[in-house]
Amino acid sequence: MADLDVPPQVPQSKTRDLDKLLLRHGNLVDPGFFPGPDLRDDIRDYVRILVVGAGGLGCELLKDLALSGFRNLDVIDMDRIEVTNLNRQFLFRLEDVGKPKAEVAAKRVMERVSGVEIVPHFSRIEDKEIEFYSDFNIIALGLDSIEARKYINGVACGFLEYNEDDTPKRETIKPMVDGGTEGFKGHARVILPGVTPCFECTIYLFPPQVKFPLCTLAETPRNAAHCIEYAHLIQWEAVHHGKTFDPDEPEHMKWVYDEAIRRAELFGIPGVTYSLTQGVVKNIIPAIASTNAIISAACALETLKIVSACSKTLVNYLTYNGGEGLYTEVTKFERDTDCLVCGPGILIELDTSVTLSKFIEMLEDHPKLLLSKASVKHGENTLYMQAPPVLEEFHRPKLSKPLYDLMGRVQKDTIHVFGTALKNNEKESCSTKVRVVFKGADGVTDMDTAIGA
Amino acid sequence: MAEPKTKYDRQLRIWGELGQSALENASICLLNCGPTGSEALKNLVLGGIGSITIVDGSKVEIGDLGNNFMVDAKSVGQSKAKTVCGFLQEINDAVKANFVEENPDTLISTDPSFFSQFTLVIATQLVEDSMVKLDRICREANVMLVLARSYGLTGFVRICVKEHTAIESKPDHSLDDLRLNNPWPELKRYVESIDLNVEEPAAHKHIPYVVILVKVAEEWAQTHSSNLPSTREEKNEFKDLVKSKMASTDEDNYKEAIVAAFKVFAPRGISQEIQDIIHDSCAEVGSNSSDFWVMVAALKEFISNEGGGEPPLEGSMPDMISSTEHYINLQKIYHSKAEADFLSMEQRVKSILVKVGQDPSSIPKSTIKSFCKNARKLKVCRYQTIEDEFRNPVATELHKYLADEDYSSAIGFYILLRAVDRFAATYKKFPGQFDGSTDDDASQLKTIALSLLSEMGCDGYVLKEELYSEMCRFGAAEIHVVAAFIGGVASQEVIKLITKQFVPMLGTFIFNGIDHKSQSLKL
Numbered sequence: 001m002a003d004l005d006v007p008p009q010v011p012q013s014k015t016r017d018l019d020k021l022l023l024r025h026g027n028l029v030d031p032g033f034f035p036g037p038d039l040r041d042d043i044r045d046y047v048r049i050l051v052v053g054a055g056g057l058g059c060e061l062l063k064d065l066a067l068s069g070f071r072n073l074d075v076i077d078m079d080r081i082e083v084t085n086l087n088r089q090f091l092f093r094l095e096d097v098g099k100p101k102a103e104v105a106a107k108r109v110m111e112r113v114s115g116v117e118i119v120p121h122f123s124r125i126e127d128k129e130i131e132f133y134s135d136f137n138i139i140a141l142g143l144d145s146i147e148a149r150k151y152i153n154g155v156a157c158g159f160l161e162y163n164e165d166d167t168p169k170r171e172t173i174k175p176m177v178d179g180g181t182e183g184f185k186g187h188a189r190v191i192l193p194g195v196t197p198c199f200e201c202t203i204y205l206f207p208p209q210v211k212f213p214l215c216t217l218a219e220t221p222r223n224a225a226h227c228i229e230y231a232h233l234i235q236w237e238a239v240h241h242g243k244t245f246d247p248d249e250p251e252h253m254k255w256v257y258d259e260a261i262r263r264a265e266l267f268g269i270p271g272v273t274y275s276l277t278q279g280v281v282k283n284i285i286p287a288i289a290s291t292n293a294i295i296s297a298a299c300a301l302e303t304l305k306i307v308s309a310c311s312k313t314l315v316n317y318l319t320y321n322g323g324e325g326l327y328t329e330v331t332k333f334e335r336d337t338d339c340l341v342c343g344p345g346i347l348i349e350l351d352t353s354v355t356l357s358k359f360i361e362m363l364e365d366h367p368k369l370l371l372s373k374a375s376v377k378h379g380e381n382t383l384y385m386q387a388p389p390v391l392e393e394f395h396r397p398k399l400s401k402p403l404y405d406l407m408g409r410v411q412k413d414t415i416h417v418f419g420t421a422l423k424n425n426e427k428e429s430c431s432t433k434v435r436v437v438f439k440g441a442d443g444v445t446d447m448d449t450a451i452g453a
Numbered sequence: 454m455a456e457p458k459t460k461y462d463r464q465l466r467i468w469g470e471l472g473q474s475a476l477e478n479a480s481i482c483l484l485n486c487g488p489t490g491s492e493a494l495k496n497l498v499l500g501g502i503g504s505i506t507i508v509d510g511s512k513v514e515i516g517d518l519g520n521n522f523m524v525d526a527k528s529v530g531q532s533k534a535k536t537v538c539g540f541l542q543e544i545n546d547a548v549k550a551n552f553v554e555e556n557p558d559t560l561i562s563t564d565p566s567f568f569s570q571f572t573l574v575i576a577t578q579l580v581e582d583s584m585v586k587l588d589r590i591c592r593e594a595n596v597m598l599v600l601a602r603s604y605g606l607t608g609f610v611r612i613c614v615k616e617h618t619a620i621e622s623k624p625d626h627s628l629d630d631l632r633l634n635n636p637w638p639e640l641k642r643y644v645e646s647i648d649l650n651v652e653e654p655a656a657h658k659h660i661p662y663v664v665i666l667v668k669v670a671e672e673w674a675q676t677h678s679s680n681l682p683s684t685r686e687e688k689n690e691f692k693d694l695v696k697s698k699m700a701s702t703d704e705d706n707y708k709e710a711i712v713a714a715f716k717v718f719a720p721r722g723i724s725q726e727i728q729d730i731i732h733d734s735c736a737e738v739g740s741n742s743s744d745f746w747v748m749v750a751a752l753k754e755f756i757s758n759e760g761g762g763e764p765p766l767e768g769s770m771p772d773m774i775s776s777t778e779h780y781i782n783l784q785k786i787y788h789s790k791a792e793a794d795f796l797s798m799e800q801r802v803k804s805i806l807v808k809v810g811q812d813p814s815s816i817p818k819s820t821i822k823s824f825c826k827n828a829r830k831l832k833v834c835r836y837q838t839i840e841d842e843f844r845n846p847v848a849t850e851l852h853k854y855l856a857d858e859d860y861s862s863a864i865g866f867y868i869l870l871r872a873v874d875r876f877a878a879t880y881k882k883f884p885g886q887f888d889g890s891t892d893d894d895a896s897q898l899k900t901i902a903l904s905l906l907s908e909m910g911c912d913g914y915v916l917k918e919e920l921y922s923e924m925c926r927f928g929a930a931e932i933h934v935v936a937a938f939i940g941g942v943a944s945q946e947v948i949k950l951i952t953k954q955f956v957p958m959l960g961t962f963i964f965n966g967i968d969h970k971s972q973s974l975k976l
Contacts, residue, residue: 013519020605020885084459184467220776223772284462293937294937297941300934300937325958
């Protein structure tokens with residue numbers, strides 16, 4: 001930088017650069033931006049962020065958030081460090097291989113950024129209580145699987161409540177920022193449940209997984225991947241009878257590789273290598289440091305904007321493609337207003353006399369639900385459970401009572417129903433929100449007004 | 454030490470052993486190791502770059518602790534270059550890490566020959582004057598240069614090299630090279646040996662679409678005076694003709710053939726982009742020509758001779774429904790045609806090398822082979838000098854950006870990123886760098902920006918008013934996440950330049966951290 005006269009009287013602060021964004025007024029900011037030291041200090045002292053995943057994106061996210069004024073971070077990851085992580089997960093060293101990612105990542109960032117508190121959770125995301133997730137202001141996702149994203153999405157959207165006019169209650173919105181990369185490409189997105197589309201609203205954005213038809217594998221293999229998948233999916237079971245294939249067990253991988261080589265030779269197919277065998281069997285997504293850094297930085301910047309309103313927010317999906325030149329695009333995806341996960345729920349109007357068992361029958365016939373064997377929960381209060389038998393028996397007497405009474409005689413409210421639904425002719429377990437409105441119950445809920453008048 | 458192959462597995466799957474060894478043989482120089490530079494270098498060190506040399510004359514300040522992960526509280530007061538170098542060495546001991554405690558601007562002015570030892574220079578947070586000088590130095594010395602700058606919620610990345618050529622451009626989507634619109638005799642012969650009317654259902658539904666389409670195209674040509682379908686009606690008719698050959702509705706190979714029918718209608722020969730490359734003046738080769746252009750010269754000869762308008766065959770096939778036997782046989786036919794094309798290309802390359810006085814065996818077989826395989830995807834990227842861009846930007850583009858609402862932030866920040874340097878040259882500080890003077894600074898910045906526009910021949914255009922105050926609000930802050938983004942982009946471009954794989958960005962990438970609507974400006 002050119003020689004510039006820095007007045008010596010200016011005291012140096014760790015937030016020298018960040019203060020420009022958080023302490024100064026701006027006119028390209030979101031509504032609700034109140035710049036000043038209080039904003040900076042509140043972000044530092046009171047905002048809690050959960051980082052899900054301590055891998056390529058997670059390591060970057062922790063560093064980025066720690067250097068963006070956040071001091072209270074948690075990180076959750078069930079994995080241990082592997083050698084193949086070291087080309088991008090910069091918080092890990094060779095001697096860390098085998099240790100839990102979350103713990104090492106938290107420790108390394110705390111060592112370098114003084115004052116930051118990171119609580120690691122070496123755990124599956126599903127093993128945490130739902131309440132665990134409600135403690136955070138924002139959830140930042142650095143994940144590589146659709147299943148994990150769906151799970152967190154379900155949890156975050158589960159906190160969402162709606163006003164009577166179908167607008168989301170602001171204080172129940174649990175924002176998520178999400179990143180994903182593959183090679184030179186990636187995406188970053190902001191999800192404000194009830195405001196912007198959730199994962200389920202835009203589930204079509206995830207490409208379908210490549211699966212080979214079994215008859216191709218068994219009868220007409222044409223390339224190396226077909227030979228590998230035959231060894232992996234068909235031969236392993238045929239030879240090992242019930243012993244589970246473990247992709248992290250080198251002996252197992254070697255066996256699949258040898259079998260694939262043999263099969264390839266039999267059919268005159270070239271190209272089976274050990275590296276390809278691992279790639280096909282483990283469905284390895286190639287990953288590099290630079291793309292993870294870019295995408296995580298975008299996610300962390302959006303996190304800072306969501307809490308501070310110090311600039312406009314990404315609306316709502318950023319695509320980055322660095323393969324052919326450099327191409328970025330922002331797309332405004334639309335919510336699916338019928339989304340069963342983030343929507344207000346399916347509206348069902350009932351007479352106050354309808355019993356719980358009648359209601360469960362109605363769920364089965366409802367064209368949008370087709371939900372059989374439903375269990376029903378009203379807030380924390382379980383109304384009915386199909387299983388286990390002892391609980392079923394416990395709840396059974398309620399079946400003949402009016403739902404209106406069981407729900408505390410409110411005119412309308414949201415309940416959760418769980419059961420099996422028929423989707424594309426296949427039974428799937430399904431959890432859905434239902435908004436129940438009781439016809440002719442206005443007089444009761446309008447009691448306050450009546451008294452006031 | 455872990456088996457390096459395992460450590461780099463996830464990236465070897467992207468750029469292979471050749472790309473990796475190019476990285477391991479590269480030496481990178483970084484100018485200024487603030488967060489933008491440190492983050493760019495970190496991504497390269499993780500990937501196993503050969504060596505790094507960090508040039509920075511400053512000491513670690515308390516303010517740096519809030520935006521740079523590579524420095525920590527212990528290092529306050531110490532050399533920033535040394536501190537960052539130490540951390541980077543820690544994350545990958547296979548990299549040779551060096552540092553020079555010197556101000557980059559001074560080095561650019563006093564020791565230009567310093568830069569010639571490197572493969573590539575990443576210059577971060579330089580002001581205009583130094584960028585212009587460094588670009589000149591690096592071009593002279595044939596050293597690649599990537600410029601990067603973070604400035605509040607904006608910033609830019611720009612590549613400065615005379616010319617970059619890529620054989621393995623690895624596009625996301627490229628049409629496979631099946632020649633269904635122009636089959637050669639061996640392929641035709643194989644297709645003729647197969648009977649589409651085979652009785653046995655299992656055999657019928659395992660005829661690959663290559664065979665089906667070449668056969669139906671042949672049949673079509675016979676009744677259409679040797680032409681292939683060209684109008685929409687003809688194309689639909691052709692697809693119906695394919696459909697009529699189905700023995701039952703569940704034959705997936707025929708469904709694939711209908712979907713792939715467009716490959717029969719695709720124009721023969723080479724794309725405009727490849728036309729431009731073979732007619733480029735560099736394709737008139739001489740004793741100083743690079744391997745790439747020698748091979749382009751050979752390609753040009755090949756296309757107009759044995760290629761009959763087509764480049765060498767790629768030689769690979771996508772997966773398709775087929776019996777193993779048909780598929781393997783077809784693969785062999787494609788492969789041997791590719792091999793034959795390669796051999797004639799190799800002969801042409803050798804005789805051209807002799808003709809221009811270069812060693813006829815100087816280009817490895819494997820390189821020529823890769824060139825043949827990728828002949829339809831070659832890329833040439835050129836970058837004009839920073840000096841020319843600043844003095845004579847492409848007027849048509851400039852006016853287009855200034856008039857287009859979609860580009861208003863990008864062109865605004867582009868102009869303002871230059872204006873702040875002029876501001877700093879005059880006032881010895883960046884606009885809004887210190888608290889208390891931002892309003893005055895904004896109006897002075899506006900004056901400078903408007904005079905810059907006027908110099909560029911763009912009188913009458915204005916920038917969005919709110920950008921002036923926003924730029925002053927930024928006050929030259931280097932925000933960590935912005936630096937991580939811009940440094941990340943810079944390192945990704947460096948990888949493409951060094952591995953000569955994929956396609957580097959063109960123009961100047963202007964980062965927009967406000968709404969993420971970043972743009973590349975081709976000035």
